[in-house]
Amino acid sequence: MHAAREDRQAAAFDHIGARYDEAFPHKDGQISAGEWLLGRLSPGSAVLDLGCGTGLPTAAQLAGAGHLVTGLDLSAEMVRLARSNVPEASFRQGDLRDAEGEYDAVVAFFVLLMLPLREFPDALARVHRALRPGGLFCLSMVEADLDDVPIAFLGQEVRVSCLLRDELRAVVEEAGFAVEEEHVLSYAPSTTQAVPEVQLFLNCRRP
Template identity: 35%
Template sequence: MTVEEPKDLVRRGYDALSLRYDEAYDSDTKYRHWVADLHARLAPGSRVLDLGCGSGVPVVRDLVRAGHRVTGVDISETQIDRAREQVPQAEFTRADATSVIFPVATFDAVVSLYALIHVPLEEQPPLLEKIASWLRPGGWFLCVTGQHAWTGTDENWLGSGVTMWWSHADADTNRSWIARAGLTVDHEEIVPEGDGGHALFWARRPL
C-alpha cells in the first residue's frame, strides 16, 4: 500500500461519516474537558491550531467562544464544510496535515486529537518536528495518539460499510518522538476505549 492510498481512505471515510463519527464518539462531551484544560493554560486571545479539526466541535468552537483565535486543518472536505458552518468565526483549511505550512512560532498551542493515528508512521516524526517549530516558546501541544502499536483497516467502520485506516506507534515511541521534536512532556495519561485505549500527551515547547 502506498502512502497516498491510506490518506485517500481516511479522507473518503470522514467525507462519508463526518456526522456519524461525532454521534458515535460523542465528540462534544468526550473532548470538552480537554479543551477547558487547554483554555486554562492559555493567555487571553491566544492563537491555536487544531490539526485534524474534524467538524470544528468542540475544540475550535469552544476555544473561539473563549476568545482565542483558532485555525483548523482537516483532510476531509466534508469535515471542513461542516466546521465552517458551525464555527464561522474561525479559519479553516482543507489540507493534508503533513503538507500544510505555517511560519515558525505562529501558535500558542497546537491540538491534534485522534488525527496523528491517521498519518503514516514514517511521516509522524517529521510532522511532530513541524508542530514544535510552529509553537511559540512556552506553547502547548495537546495530542491523542496510539497507546499500542498497530496499523490496519476496518472495512466496516462504525457499521457503515465504509473503510477506515489507522497507523500508530506505542506510547513509549510517541513519547520519544515528541521529545526528539524538541518538546517537553508535561503530562501523559491513558484514554480508555473499548478493549484498549489511546495515549494523551500534554507537551510544551521550552521557554
C-alpha cells in the same frame, strides 16, 4: 502513492461526516486537554487545530473562549461541518503541510493515527516549527501496536497506525517537546461499527 493514500483517507471521512460525533458523543479527554490549554493561554491566542473534524468540541471550546482558531482537515465534508458548527473559527481543507504562520498552541487529536509510523517524526517536527517558543501542544492517540493497517471504521476502510504509551511519549520527546501531563482513558463508542479503545493524551510544551 502518498497523495493517493491521503485521498482515500479523506474520502472515507467525507462519507462518515456527522456520524463521527454520533459514534463518539463524549469526548472527555479532548475537553480536559482544552481546559488545560485555556488555563495557560493568553487572551486571543492563535491556535491550530489539526484534523479538526466537525469542530466539536475542541475548536468550539477554544474559539468560544476568545482564541483565534484555525482548523485544518483533509475531508471537505468535515470542513463544511466545522464551518457550520463553529462560525467564529476559520477552517480550510488541508493537512499539516498546509499550515502557515506561527501559533501559540497546536492541538492534534487522533491525527497521527492517519499516518504510517515512519511519518510520525516529520509530522511532529512540523508541529514543533509551527509553534512559537514556549508554545503548547496537545496530542492524542489510540494505544495499540499498529503500522498503517486497514481497519473498518464506521462503515469505511481507513488505514491507521498506533503506538504504545511509552513509545508515543519517547517519539514526542525526541521531537523536542516536554511532556507536562499524560492521561489514559478507556473509551467505548456509541456504535458497534467502532471498537472500544484506550486513548492516550499528552499535554506538552515546546521549550
